[in-house]
Amino acid sequence: MKHIRWFILVPYFLLATTPLIWLGVTSLKTQTAAINSTATIIPSTKEYVPVGNLHFSASLNAYQKLAIPSSGSAYSFLHYLNNSLIIGLLSTLASVALGTGCAYGFSRFQIRGAQDWLFFILSTRFLPPLAVVVPVLMMYRQFDLPNTHLGLILLYTAFNLSLAVWLMKGFIDDMPRAYEEAALVDGYTRFQAFYKIILPQSATGMAVTAVFCMISAWNEYGFALALNNAHAVTVPVYFAGLQGNIQGIPWPQIAAGVLIFALPIVIFTVLVRNHLLRGVTFGTIKQ
Amino acid sequence: MPFLQLKNLHKTYPDGTHAVRGIDLDVQEGEFIVLLGPSGCGKTTTLRMIAGLEMPTDGQITLAKKEITHHPASKRDIGFVFQFYALYPHMTVHQNIAFPLENLGQCKQEMQTTLLRVSKSLGIEHLLDRHPGQLSGGDQQRVSLARAMVRQPDIYLMDEPLGTLDADHRLALREFIRSQQLALGVTAIYVTHDQEEAMSLADRIVVMESGHIRQTGTPSEIYHYPADLFVANFVGSPGMNLIEGKISSQEQGLFKASSAEIAIPSLAYTGPLTLGIRPEFIYPTDKGISARVSIIEYHGSHHDIHLDTPMGNLTMRTPLSVTLSPKDNIQIAFKQNEIRLFAPKTGHAIL
Numbered sequence: 138m139k140h141i142r143w144f145i146l147v148p149y150f151l152l153a154t155t156p157l158i159w160l161g162v163t164s165l166k167t168q169t170a171a172i173n174s175t176a177t178i179i180p181s182t183k184e185y186v187p188v189g190n191l192h193f194s195a196s197l198n199a200y201q202k203l204a205i206p207s208s209g210s211a212y213s214f215l216h217y218l219n220n221s222l223i224i225g226l227l228s229t230l231a232s233v234a235l236g237t238g239c240a241y242g243f244s245r246f247q248i249r250g251a252q253d254w255l256f257f258i259l260s261t262r263f264l265p266p267l268a269v270v271v272p273v274l275m276m277y278r279q280f281d282l283p284n285t286h287l288g289l290i291l292l293y294t295a296f297n298l299s300l301a302v303w304l305m306k307g308f309i310d311d312m313p314r315a316y317e318e319a320a321l322v323d324g325y326t327r328f329q330a331f332y333k334i335i336l337p338q339s340a341t342g343m344a345v346t347a348v349f350c351m352i353s354a355w356n357e358y359g360f361a362l363a364l365n366n367a368h369a370v371t372v373p374v375y376f377a378g379l380q381g382n383i384q385g386i387p388w389p390q391i392a393a394g395v396l397i398f399a400l401p402i403v404i405f406t407v408l409v410r411n412h413l414l415r416g417v418t419f420g421t422i423k424q
Numbered sequence: 425m426p427f428l429q430l431k432n433l434h435k436t437y438p439d440g441t442h443a444v445r446g447i448d449l450d451v452q453e454g455e456f457i458v459l460l461g462p463s464g465c466g467k468t469t470t471l472r473m474i475a476g477l478e479m480p481t482d483g484q485i486t487l488a489k490k491e492i493t494h495h496p497a498s499k500r501d502i503g504f505v506f507q508f509y510a511l512y513p514h515m516t517v518h519q520n521i522a523f524p525l526e527n528l529g530q531c532k533q534e535m536q537t538t539l540l541r542v543s544k545s546l547g548i549e550h551l552l553d554r555h556p557g558q559l560s561g562g563d564q565q566r567v568s569l570a571r572a573m574v575r576q577p578d579i580y581l582m583d584e585p586l587g588t589l590d591a592d593h594r595l596a597l598r599e600f601i602r603s604q605q606l607a608l609g610v611t612a613i614y615v616t617h618d619q620e621e622a623m624s625l626a627d628r629i630v631v632m633e634s635g636h637i638r639q640t641g642t643p644s645e646i647y648h649y650p651a652d653l654f655v656a657n658f659v660g661s662p663g664m665n666l667i668e669g670k671i672s673s674q675e676q677g678l679f680k681a682s683s684a685e686i687a688i689p690s691l692a693y694t695g696p697l698t699l700g701i702r703p704e705f706i707y708p709t710d711k712g713i714s715a716r717v718s719i720i721e722y723h724g725s726h727h728d729i730h731l732d733t734p735m736g737n738l739t740m741r742t743p744l745s746v747t748l749s750p751k752d753n754i755q756i757a758f759k760q761n762e763i764r765l766f767a768p769k770t771g772h773a774i775l
Contacts, residue, residue, distance in 0.1 A: 247438055315510035318477050321497035322504040322581075323524035323571070337514045 157396075164392035165195040171388040199389035203397070211367065214394050217375040221355060222401065223286050224371060228293035229350040233343050235294070236301025237309075241331060243302070244309040245317070255306070258299045266296060267359045274363055283364045289371070292364070293354040300353075301346045308342030309335065344412035348405060355402055372398050425489060426450035427611055428474070428579060433483035435469050443469040445635035447483070454609045456602070458622040461632035462658065467615045468583055470632070474613060475581050476500050488578050503572030505582040509564040511556035517567050518552040524575045542570045546600070562593030569597070573604070580605070580612040586621065598625065619659050623647070631655050647702075649764070653771035656700045656764065662728070664700040664764070665738045671697065679765075681735040684713045688763050691775060698766040703728060703741035705762035708748070712757035715740075717748050731756065 158178075163171050165180050170193045177186075180195035203214040239258075243251055273292065274283065282288035312335065320330035361371045370378075376394060380386050406413065428451040435444040444466040451457050459467035472478040474485060476497035485493045492500055503524075511520050521543065525535045543549040546566045556564055565585055572580060582601070586594045602625050605612050616622055622629050623643040631638045631646060631654075639651035650656035650664065657663040669681030677690040679699050686699065704726075715738070719730040729740045729748060733756070740756060748754065765775040 313508065313510065315506045315508060316512060318475075318497070319504065319506060319510040319512070319571075320523070321477065322475055322500075322502055324498050324527055324575070326496070326498050329527075334512055 160392045160396055162193075164199050164389055164396055165197070166193055166389050167196065167198065168385070168387060168389060170194070171392075172385070199387075199393040200397075202387075202390050203394055214372070214375065214390070214397075217370055217372045218394075218398065220286065220369055221371040221373075221398070224289045224293065224369070225351055225354045225401075227286075228290045228297065228354045229347050231290065231294040232297040232301045232350040233305075233347050236298055236346060237305045237336075237339060237343060239298075239302045240305035240309050241335065244306050245314065255303070258302050261295075261299050270359060270363045273360070277364060284366065284368045286369050288364055289354075289357075289361060289369060292360055293350075293357060297350040297353055300349055304346045304349070305339065305342050308339055312338060341412045344409035348409060348413060351405060352402060425486075427453035427455075427488060428613075429484075429486040430470070430474070431484040431486075433470065433473060433485065434481050435466070435473060435478060436481045443635055444473070444480075447632075447635075447637055449630060449637065449640065451611060451613070453611055456605055456612045456614065456625060456627045458626035458629050459613065459615045459632055460619060460622040460629050460659075461617065461638075463617060464634075465632040466635040467617075467630075467632045471581050471583055471613060471615045474579075475502055475504050477504075501575075501578040503575060503577040503580045505565070505568050505572045505580070505585040507584040507587050509556070509561075509568045511564055511567055511571070513556055515555075516552065517548065517554050517556065517559070520556065520567055521552075521570045521574055524571060528575070538574055539570075542574045545604070546570050560593075562589050562597065565589060565593075565597060569601070576608075576610075578611070580610060580614075582612065582614045584616050585614075587616070587618070594621075601625065619661065631658065633658070648762075649773065650700070651773055653698060653700070653766050656766065656773075660702060662703060662739050664702055665706065666766075667699045667701075667735045667738075669697070669699060669735070670695060679763075683734045686713070686758055686763070687760060688765065689760065689775065691765065693765075693774060696768050697774070698768065698771070700764040700766060701758050701762060703739040705759040706738060706740040706756050707759070708740070708742065708746060708754050709757040710755060712755040715754055715756050717750050717752040717754065720748060720750060 162178050162180065166177075170177065177191050177193035179192045181192040182195065183192075184194055186192045186194050206213045242248065243255060248254065277283050277288055282291070316334050316338070317327070317330040320334045321327065325333065356373060357371070358373045358377070361374045362377070365371075365374065372394065376391055379391060428449075430447050430449040433444055433447040434442075436442045447466075447470055449457075459470060461467045469478060473480050474487075476492070476495055476499070480493060483493070484491065487500065511517075512523065515523065518539070521539050522535060525538065530538075540549060543552060546569060548563060548566045548570060551559060551563060551567070556567065559567065569585070572582075585601070586597055589597065598621060601612075601614075614622075614625060623646075626643055628640060629643055629646045630640045631651075633654050639646060639655045641649070641651075646655060646659055650659060653666065657666065667679075667681045667686075669679050669686075671679055671688075671691065671694050673694040677688060679686045679688045679697075681699070688699070713733060713735070715731040715733040717729055718732050718737075721728040721730070726744060727742050727746070727748075729742055731738045731740055731754075738756075742748070763775070764773055766772065767774050
């Protein structure tokens, strides 16, 4: 049995990490080494490496270049990373906050047509988002929202809200009402009961929801491309734009940028991993 | 004016369930009232309406001279003990008990003193730093009682607080609840489906069924003078023996059930009715109704003897000194002043 586990885990590990390793290796290369038809994968500290073996001369040049605007672009990578962070975090915050409140309402109160509302909320996910790019763009123009952080924050919140509402509703449904009722008879208002009792216990659900919302906002490309041309451009759009660079595609910078770009999600996920594991198995064990 | 008054209380849930159908109840200050009934009888709904956790669809609730029918729970001065404890899992025992005190604006010192006093009386002062999840069911319910008591509310409401506990915890806590209630002289409403609990705790028992009050009375009234067939059958384990029969006009003082005749107190009534007799008021005798022993249940302090008789199956409770064996043919008689009679159709007691 133990051996079988290794037979599955080792290939999976390689499969999952090879692209990351390749990114890491490329980010240390020079432009010439990166596009060289002979693949080299072992970084070397020597400045000149003979052609024909797997070594290449490693440097952190690509990372340094991220801080300065590349040719044909007004801003450096850091500007776009900053955009992604602002938009991703604020839209995640909004989605989780609104989603939790909304889910609490659906879970605890008699709402006329609650099932229909919930289905409607879910149905906003049925349509491929790109199908509404043009109408959204036209609406946004009316309100001067293209090219603003707020525009993308609103949009990502709108998209992620359905997920947030449904996920959080599942979590709150599983919480006995008696907790809030206890708080009510202990002399607290319904709202106090919500934030003193329900919110602390929703941490797991909120962490799970936040991870999903963050990943989705972080990686979104279509709308970020369609609604922006300068100020609020996010990292995915910026990288895609680099492919039209007249000096050739700067692969080492892209690789370095992608690694940095992946980092916040990795850190975020690691931070909430205990909550995530509990969240995934939530409700599967009934006492 | 009674301390707590329920007037024509109704509750219909949005799904159409008419859970409580016109409850009238007066509770005096310091009384221990037990709402007793089978599940679905509306006893918990009634309790939750008193607490403000459900809003009545009709009727009126008055507590301590204030009309509170539509006040939110947070504005009523009540202590509520839930069946499944409902302790806040993210707080320690200490925080749980302190929670009701926190928005009263008391100083820390005062809170701490109250908290320690209540914890000590319940014997949970060594558990204050634990989380509810680390406690046994009995200890969790102790904490939950402490949380309800710490604010010294006008009234304690308890929703089957002992229903999920082991037998020994249940007895200990039952004793504690009653002794505390008596010591503090506080009014308490207690919901249970366990009649033994109801009998041992209550000043007065309110027997409920399908949203109605069937009878209100002291445990002994309820037990000895059930108001109708439902109470007669529901209270007592086993319930009253019920025998269908009639009183014919010529033979006053004689109840006929198939071939058997039972002497009853003379009564200005003729026609069909139901006779009720508790198992302990049937006794073996030399000359009476013939019966055949089918099953003998040993209960430690007594036997419950199941009998086949011409009137149907009866249960007789005998002291251990009476020795019988299955298939014995015996004669039985009823204690005449313990015989109850119930009208047909309505099931109301007429004797």
